[in-house]
Amino acid sequence: MPSGNEKADLKAQERREFLSYVWGLGLALALTIVPFAMVKWGAMTPLAVLAVIGVLALVQIVVHFRFFLHISFRQKREDLQLLIFSALILSIMLAGTLWIMASLGLRMGMVQN
Amino acid sequence: MLAHPFGRLRLQALPFWDMLQHPSKGVVINGIIATGAALMVVLGGIVTVALISRYRLWRVLWSQWLTSPDHKKIGVMYVVLAFVMLIRALLEALLMRAQQAYGLGGGFLTPNHFAQLFSTHGTIMIFFMAMPFLTGIINYVMPLQIGARDVSFPVLNSISLALTAAGAALVMISLVLGTFSTGGWLGYPPYTEASFSPGVGPDYWIWALTLSSLGSTFTGINFAVTIYKKRAPGMTLMRLPLFTWTALCTSILMIFAMPPLTVATAQLALDRYLGFHFFTNDLGGNMMHFANMFWLFGHPEVYILILPAFGVYSETISTFSGKALFGYRSLVVATMAIGVLSFTVWLHHFFTMGQGADLNAAFGVATMLIGIPTGVKIYDWMWTMFRGRIRFSVPMIYAMGFMLLFVLGGLSGVLLADPVIDYQVHNSVFLVAHFHNVAVPGLLFGMIAAYHFWFPKAFGFRLDERGGKVSAVCWILGFMLAFFPLYALGLMGMPRRTVAYTEPAYVPLETVAFFGAILVVAALCALGVQLWVSIKHRHANRVFVGDPWDGRSLEWSISAPPPEYNFAAIPVVTDRDAFTVMKESGAAYTAAVPFEDIEVPRNSALGPVLGAAGFAIAFGLVWHIWWMVIIFGTIVITAMIVRGFARNTSRVVTAEEVRRQHQHWMDAVARAEPIARDKETTSANEGLAMPIDTGAEQ
Amino acid sequence: MSDGIAKHPGLNLGPGHGKDDAAAEGLMFGFWVFMMSDAILFGMVFATYLTSLSATAGGPGASQLYDLTSTFVETLLLLASSFTFGMASLAMKYRHSERRLVAWLLVTLLLGLAFIGVELHDFASMAAKGGVPTRSGFLSAFFDLVPLHGLHVAAGCLWMIALLGQLVRYGVDTKAKLGIMRLALFWHFLDIIWIAIFSVVYLPGCMHAIG
Known part of the structure; x- marks a missing residue:
């Protein structure tokens, strides 16, 4: 049975973790509403909007990892290593594919405009 | 669905149907070959079933093997599967x-038959020979x-095996x-699209x-964790x-x-x-993206295949050099470097597809870079x-x-x-020579080599040495005769996958091959033959104590075959080459006190059930038998949900039982005569193993 | 911090759960690895979509087919469900009543089902405008990517129902806890994929409608 002191500790910890979810929800909401609003009301040039969408998406992904999946630098090292390695492989694959397919599309006359 | 309960499966699907309908010379020859192959599959199946029934082995097969979650038994079953598939692909x-x-x-095979042969040969060798072998x-x-x-x-391990076996069975039934x-x-579209290959062939390939x-994805996760x-x-x-390092790298790949x-x-x-349009010729399909994705898999796959072999050579060269x-550290770094680099070179498989020269140059350089860590390894082995x-x-x-040929x-x-250079020789048999030259010796x-090295550990007796040497020499010479001519033929301009040719200059080299x-x-x-002889003489060649080669790592520190829980007590490791250190410090072969109850997983039918259902789903998809797909799909989902409700999934091997088995082994150790290295291949x-200073140095 | 260093991704049960917490480490890591593999799978499907943007073959394009409002609703549904799943995880970790845990899971399940409902409605209205996967390479890629995510959500819902069954049958025991923890990882992961989907597919697609 947890002693009174531990109980208070747990209570504080639960409150902290609850607030972490609330923070996550709030941040994610803000990071969602902004790009949707920009697209809806066309605030800037298309290229600028695209850039903002991309950046906010990356930020929101980090927010989800941090507040919902509880990934942080206090993680055991292999989990974080794995995440970073996955991100590396994914970017190699995506960037390589886009480069290759763009080059092919251009040279093989597949791009219409 | 009611009009055709078996989808598009008709009598025409039988291999001798065509021969009976249109009996011309060419068709009959190919029909006989195809029917012979089908007969081999059917007879092989019947004989296996008959033998199992004759010796009443069904219960043993089910309870000791198929449902077993023991990694050792699963490993053995993987290797058996690999050998069966190796026989077929080699005959092809x-x-x-x-x-x-x-x-x-001309020759005697129809182009269609020949195309099936090279398709199944490649598919089997990569997915159903090499992968099961190394996984096993x-x-x-x-x-x-690692002392686990x-x-x-x-249980996931057993599921992986069952899925792999189901895929192999699908390839076999296609005969x-x-x-x-x-x-x-590779199954490149648009050729494999429905408009050009309307039959069941590509469907067999896809679902296998x-x-x-x-299965391989689950295996990779399992090993890495x-x-x-x-x-x-x-x-x-x-x-x-x-x-183990190479196993880790392969799993990550x-x-x-x-x-x-x-x-x-x-x-x-x-x-x-x-009717989607990913790779079709019309409506925005782009078949080049298939090649891109296939090789995003295909190149790392090459290293999935080769790295465990590098690991095996590292172990055997070190053990048999005493x-x-x-350069352990450099070997580890080289392995991991190969692991990452293998994701950066996939374009070299389609240099000629039409992308810009800048791209080709970048990927060409990346490809050559991989040669560096591989070269490091070769030097490390020579210095060992x-x-x-x-x-x-x-x-x-x-x-x-391997070292010479690789x-x-x-x-x-x-x-x-x-x-x-690739522009000159791509799609020629030069390429065929190249990849066989790395895949076969590698x-x-x-x-x-791994099979010979660890066989005594798995079964408790050594393989016959002479048969092994005869086979090794035949493999090496046979490989050289079969593939070196292909380099020359490739430079002479012979395209790969050619059923027949009109250039007489090819004939001598083809004959040598x-x-x-x-x-x-x-x-x-x-x-x-070697296996047969070894089993016959197994009593003379027992190595129950477990260390026939003066091994260096922990697998040699236990009995052969090991108990189901592997280690009576989990070993404590103090340095590299853990077992050698134990032998030198006198810590090997000690009683494991105190003995404890050991929890081991219970057998589970989930693997065989998912494997069988997976096979049935794939078969139904190939032949458009939709009721089969629906029924077995439901079975898969139900089985997984039911498994979620299982609670009593492990059993206990009592401390007393562990103590008894350990004592039995310790008695054998005490009775055994230490063996010097020059007599290790005798009965x-x-x-x-005799301690190194009195053994190997004599 | 009293909870110390996390052993695995997702909400850690903490030492108060004894052997359940110990059993979680390997299992959660394994599931995490599986999701990384799944992420690569999605990555390739995203790559297919991006390389097929111009392959409309004269058929309807993004601007005619996508509906910004409905995408926004779907996003909110998924985000809310991520939050409610978090509440379920907290209820489990701090040993609130089983009723509370089940209630949060049910709310999450309903939000998930609502998401699938809206998505299906979306697909139907796209089909009504001629946006079917057999029309063009672009539409094939769209219907590979977005429904793949939808299928994952559906699988998550099925898994949740199975877990609710386990809770009813066995209460909050080790295996049920570990199941809920893995499903939590899966659920939050799917929400992350959805961020990528609305940022790569829907928002740029709807942008052209205005610009």
Whole structure:
């Protein structure tokens, strides 16, 4: 049975973790509403909007990892290593594919405009 | 659905149907060959079933093997599967070599039949020979090397095996019903699209690969987690045996390289089944993206195959040279470097597809870079042998053959890495020579070496040494005769996958290659005879004590075969080459006190059920038998949900039982006569190695 | 911090759960690895979509087919479900009543089902405008990517129902806890994929409608 002191500790910890979810929800909401609003009301040039969408998406992904999946630098090292390695492989694959397919599309006359 | 309960499965699917309908000479020859192959599958199945029934082995097969979550048994079953598939794919190779030897102006096979042969040969060798072989060896050895009692997810392991076996069964049944794909092991669209290949062939290929790649993904996850989470105390990463390092790297590659293949084949399936337009010629399809995704998988796959073999050679060269591995750290770094670099070179498989020269140059450079870590490895192995007391046992002969031949294969690879040269020889048999030159001496020799090296551990007796040497020499010579001529033929301009040709200058070299193929088949037969002889003489060659080769890592520190829980007490590791350290410090062969109850997973039918259902779903999809797909799909989901409700999933081996088995082994150790290294291949070898200063140095 | 260093991704049960917490480490890591593999799978499907943007073959394009409002609703549904799943995880970790845990899971399940409902409605209205996968390479890629995510959500819902069954049958025991923890990882992961989907597919697609 947890002693009174531990109980208070747990209570504080639960409150902290609850607030972490609330923070996550709030941040994610803000990071969602902004790009949707920009697209809806066309605030800037298309290229600028695209850039903002991309950046906010990356930020929101980090927010989800941090507040919902509880990934942080206090993680055991292999989990974080794995995440970073996955991100590396994914970017190699995506960037390589886009480069290759763009080059092919251009040279093989597949791009219409 | 009611009008055709068996979908598009008709009598025409039988291999002799065509021959009876249109009996011309060519059709009859091909019909006889196809029917013969189908008969071999059917008879093989019947004989197996009959033998199992005759000796009343069904219960044993089910309760001791098929439902077993024990990584050692799963490993053995993987290797058995690999050997069965190796026999088929090698016979196909022989048939293709024969066809090409007689291929001046015709030959005896129809183009369609020949195309099926090279498609199944490639598909089987990669997915159903090489992958099961290395998965089986890793399964058996890796948990023992890290001092673990099993892999992290034993039941998932059994599911992976069942899925792989289901894929293999699908390829086998394609011999009896319908025809396999004629699109090569790569299955490039648009040729494999429904408009050009409307039959069942590409569907067989798609679903066999899907089953196998699902199994491989789960295997990769299982191995990686095991190596990360289940190491014995003191077994830090930099103390891992090199084979385990390569197993880790291969697992990581499996985890990340299988998804692109799954996506590519799934999209091809969507095209074929539901009329999507990923890779079609019309309506915005782009077949070049298939090649891109296939090789995003395909190149890491090459290293999935070769790395465990590198690990095996590292172990055998070190053990049979009686020395610690030279440059351990550099070997680890080289392995991991290869792992990452393997994701950066996939474009070199399609240099000629039409992208810009800048891209080709970048990927050509990246490809040549991989040669560096591989070269480091070769030097490390040579330095390990330098001043060692080398014993020319069978695994060592394979290792020597590998080092010589693999360097040649690697050099031809560096040639091909130059886009300018690649433009000249791409799609010629030069390429066929190159990839066989790395795959056969690299992967296959490595796996056969591993089979010889760890067989005594798994079954408790050594394989016959003489048969092994005969086979090894046949493999090496046969390989050289079969593939060196192909380099020349490629430079002479012979395209790959050619059923017949009109150039008489090809004939002499093709004939040599055919004899090479015969020699390789003889090598396989020698392996069979060797196994037969070894089983017959098993009592004379027992090595129950468990260390027949003066081994260096933990798997040799336990009995052969090991108990189901592997280690009576989890070993504590203090340095690299853990067992050698134990032997030198006198810590080996001590009583494990106190004995404890050991929890082991209960048998589970989930693996066989999912495997069988997976096979049925795939078969239904191939033949458009939709009720079969629905029923077995429901069974898969239900089985997984029911498994979620299972609670009592482990049982206990009591401390008393562990103590009894351990005592039995310790008694054998006490009785055994230590063996010197020069007598290790004689019947005097009971599996207890003489200390190094009195043994190897004599 | 009293909870110390996290052993695995996702909400850690903490030492108070004894052997359940110990059993979680390997299992959660394994599931995490599986999701990384799944992420590569999605990555390739995203790559297919991006390389097929111009392959409309004269058929309807993004601007005619996508509906920004409905995408926004779907996003909010998934985000809310991520939050409610978090509440379920907290209820489990801090040993609130089983009723509370089940209630949060049910709310999450309903939000998930609502998401699937809206998505299906979306697909139907796209089909009504001629946006079917057999029309063009672009539409094939769209219907590979977005429904793949939808299928994952559906699988998550099925898994949740199975877990609710386990809770009813066995209460909150080790295996049920570990199941809920893995499903939590899966659920949050799917929400992350959805961020990528609305940022790569829907928002740029709808942008052209205005610009």
